[in-house]
Amino acid sequence: MDFNLSKEQELIQRAAREFAEKYIEPIGHQIDVENSIPPEIISGLGELDMFGIPFAEEYGGAGSGYSSYVLAMEQFGSASSGVAMILSAHTLGLGAISVFGTEEQKKKYMPKCCKGEHIASFAFTEPGTGSDPKQIATTATKEGDFYILNGTKRFISNAGFPGPLVLMAKETESGRVTAFIVEKFCEGYSISEPWEKIGMHGGPLLDIYLENVKIPAENLLGQSGFGYPILQLGISYGKVGVSSTALGGLLASYKEAVKYAKEKTHRDEPIGKFATIKVAIADLAEKYEASKWLVYRLGYLADTLKDPMQFAKEAALAKDFVCEEMINASRICMNVHGSYGLMKDYKAERIYRDSIMGSQVEGVSDMQKMIVAGVILGMK
């Protein structure tokens, strides 16, 4: 067993940390208030290949696997969970193309996405369903060599950036759910204003309206009726992003609490001298370390596990644990800050609002437990 990072992984982690500390952290509050991320951040991340870490070099990726991806995502998530959300949803969408796409589809869509010039999306959720593919109401009607798409997709990350969108729709003829690649901003594609979320500000979440969007039949992803397996595997990979973003939140909680415990004084002594604060710091260290190794291991498993069911279990397990621990950690961090932690002047306040996001997306925590137990017991 080897817990050491390779020199390359160490350097990728350091590159992400340096970029996060130098360019994202100083504007973390601004991103939160304005609910948007300056384009220089996106282009800077693109230049460093952060949009293509796990994807194959032949399609423009860095070819460094999910084990490197989690290291970078942790650093971005620590500085701004909104920035991490963009990368996470992008990697989910692009991951589906990279696993299920044809050679032509991969050559066409991946290189620009890996450079961050295009940003990918993945659209399953609708006003009527967030967990049940049977209830999908968006339709795909075959007309000769084309499909005509109609419907509304809800809560779609990155819907406002140009790039490919992996979309789940029901084929009108067969009633089966199929995945398609749609180019965002094509004719008939329109978007809502961004949703105003409690946290993860800057991570754009919009609704998508599809009105007679005409796409060539070759834009079908995988096979006809293959939507559900694409959704399941895609979401499992997506949980690697959500977990590592939450790990970044744990790291931020830990760092902010340690800083405050050393800075804030009572009767000329730092509050870190109090037993209560010591317990809080130890709790944070334990939660961070346990979550870190679970997430790093999940990155490794994403690169190595072959059985999609086993991977689904591992991803659900890590995502549930780490996202819940981020909530606990942000609460402890807030306690260390006392009333100051409630104020927007302190990062603890932002981390606390961000922390609730991870446990709700890509299936709430209880749904993760259903997946974990279902695989362990062999019962659905």
Next chain:
Amino acid sequence: MNIVVAMKQIPDLQQIRIRNRQPVFEDVPLTLGPIDKNALEAAVAIKEQLEAQVTVLSAGDENVEDTVKEALAAGADQCYLVLDDALKNAESSVTAEVLAAALKQMEDKPDLILFGEGSGDNYSGQVGSRVAAILDLPQVGYASAIEVGEGKAVVTRSLENCEEVVEVTLPAVVTVIAGINEPRIPSVSQILKAGRKPKEIVEPDELNLDLENAKTDTLSNLAPETQRKRVVVKSVDELIQALTSEALIGR
């Protein structure tokens, strides 16, 4: 044009712990000196303007082979390493002998040899000048800008009270200050390609060097004691006065 950048492996200063005022070096990750990274960035910037090849030169223990990937990721084309355990804590004069011997040995004769003004750990600031003396090359120190022309370089030196612009014929040694530039962050692809770049590794005896007595023993290495002054002020005016009397503002 061949540019050689001499870089020293040091412990990552941000991760050194202090216990009883003594630095603890055990289990601290290794990196390259921060000002050495400025020197490398200066070389890469020149390379982006002219046809140039950037070689990193480093002397140290076997870990350097891994540590140097950082420089190869940040734009160096190749590296030349002198590896021996005895070089780990070598004293400045020994390091200078080793680097000078390596520079003489290099197939592509260097036109410009860059150093950081001082190393990230000891900051004795001697190696660059010593190498220039051994090789009988002109040296320019405290460089804050370098412009390379035909057979010469124009170097701006940032001195305490003024800037001095000098012209130097190549080959020359230039030692740079941290303010010369901001080193780039390497991209993920560059990091992954670093290990595949050409490297030449030699041992000291291949350079006809004898490293007996190369090591310095550090007898004491203490963190400075900071005494808080605990000045109490009652008004902004008093604060300004206190800061002025400490020469912290209003100079």
